[in-house]
Every structure is written in structure tokens, then in C-alpha cells.
Amino acid sequence: MNRLPFSIAAATVLAASAMPCNAPAQSAGIQRCIAPDGTAIYTDKACAAFGAEAAPMSGALVSRLVHDGADTGAINFTGQDGPRPVAVARRSAASGCARSTTQLAMDLHGAWGLGDVNRIAESYHWVGMDSTQARSVMERLDRLSAATLWDTQFFDARIGSGAMQFADASVTPAARDGNVGIMQLVFAEGSGQRVQDLEVRRYRGCYFVRF
Structure with missing residues (x-):
């Protein structure tokens, strides 16, 4: 649209x-x-x-x-009185990082389903942060971890020449790293919902979120 x-x-x-x-x-x-x-x-x-x-x-x-x-007939409404979000099992940490944005979304669903901030943190992009910054992020994630996650949706930022470069086999993996889009999280809040947009970053072939 x-x-x-x-x-x-x-x-x-x-x-x-x-x-x-x-x-x-x-x-x-x-x-x-x-x-x-x-x-x-x-x-x-x-x-x-x-x-x-x-x-x-x-x-x-x-x-x-x-x-x-x-x-x-184009809109399908599901409010707070509708079905609860389907629980998604969180992969084992031994399975490694998310190799696609779809897997990243599933990992976030599973981690929020567990209500475990440490599992949520596994999907966060920590590179470049010092201990003070990391502590602040963990506190913010901890507050969010108590909320009920209803939905996630990825919005791809790789449009135009950026998408062409990403698909070009001659481009090195390192050159494809960086911000690739937005992961939109929808949380239940009272009788309504609230939205949290997170950056999605590709790093060494893996996908992570970041505030």
C-alpha cells in the first residue's frame, strides 16, 4: 500500500x-x-x-x-477478545544465530513466549557496545520481556539499488552487512496494542535486532 x-x-x-x-x-x-x-x-x-x-x-x-x-472483505480484525498468539518454541542457543529475517521473527516470538530476557538478548545486536550501553539495553529488554507479544512483521529496507547489490553474487558478504529493515513488534496493552519498531541488522550472515 x-x-x-x-x-x-x-x-x-x-x-x-x-x-x-x-x-x-x-x-x-x-x-x-x-x-x-x-x-x-x-x-x-x-x-x-x-x-x-x-x-x-x-x-x-x-x-x-x-x-x-x-x-x-479486505480486513480481518482480531482484537484482544480474539485468539491468543500461537506459542512458538524457541530454538536452542546451540542452533546458532538466525540466518533469515523469518527465523529472527520466530526466535523473538519464542523468546517472548518464554518471558526470558536472556533468550531475547540472543537476538540482539551487541557489537560495538560498551558495558554501560549494554546494561542500559538489558534493562530496556527486561521491561519489554514482561509484555505479551502478539505479532511480528519485517519490513525490508533493501529496495532499489540496495536490493540489486544484495542479490549480486559478486558483492562480498561483509558488504551486505548493516541495516536491512525494520522488525515491528506488536504487544498487547490493556484493551489495545502498542508497537515497537526495531532495526534489523545483518552481521556476518546472521540477523539481529537493535533499538
Whole structure:
């Protein structure tokens, strides 16, 4: 889906932030983002892909999305009263790192299902951090580990020439490393949901997340 711009008052943007959002709209895969210039973006992609911040939608807009989706059959809503997320077993640490973004998403699901911050930390990109930075990240992960993870979705940033370079066999593995997209985590929060966008980084053939 293409982004649909609407002019609104300017808003401060925080990168990769978590923010409450309306459950039906999130379940529909549509969310409202605020760009750095104050423009509202309605998209089925991660807000961070546009350098924007997730923002709540008005009740009227959500109702319209529900109505339009019901007419077209294009939207399938699953709220807090719907089925719980299916538990995914976390692979053994001996199995190694995630070799694909799909495996990374499954590892995150499994780790959150266990509620074990140490297993979640196995999927985090720690390279380049000192002990103080690592401690801060662990504290942040520990707070998130208590939340119920409902869904994960990967948004690929390797578009245009970047995707062509990634597919080029002549490009060295090291040259393919770096930020490859956004992993969007959807957590249950009260009667709604909240979204946390994490960077996905490829490092030595493995995939990790990072705030």
C-alpha cells in the first residue's frame, strides 16, 4: 500500500518509538504515522521506514476503516477478545544465530513466549557496545520481556539499488552487512496494542535486532 499524506500541525518525531495504538486499526495492518515535517502518513508499513513516529488514530477514522474493510472483505480484525498468539518454541542457543529475517521473527516470538530476557538478548545486536550501553539495553529488554507479544512483521529496507547489490553474487558478504529493515513488534496493552519498531541488522550472515 502506498502512503497517503495529510497535512496536520507539526509534531516531534522520536526514532523507533513505542506508542499505544488502536487495536482494530493495528489488526488491519494500517497505522497512522507522523513525519518530521508534521505530515500524517497512513500506511501498512513500519513508521520508521519513513523516518516517522507511530501515532493513534481517531475513533471516526478507525470506524471508517472497519466499515470499508467489511464492505470489501479486505480486513480481518482480531482484537484482544480474539485468539491468543500461537506459542512458538524457541530454538536452542546451540542452533546458532538466525540466518533469515523469518527465523529472527520466530526466535523473538519464542523468546517472548518464554518471558526470558536472556533468550531475547540472543537476538540482539551487541557489537560495538560498551558495558554501560549494554546494561542500559538489558534493562530496556527486561521491561519489554514482561509484555505479551502478539505479532511480528519485517519490513525490508533493501529496495532499489540496495536490493540489486544484495542479490549480486559478486558483492562480498561483509558488504551486505548493516541495516536491512525494520522488525515491528506488536504487544498487547490493556484493551489495545502498542508497537515497537526495531532495526534489523545483518552481521556476518546472521540477523539481529537493535533499538
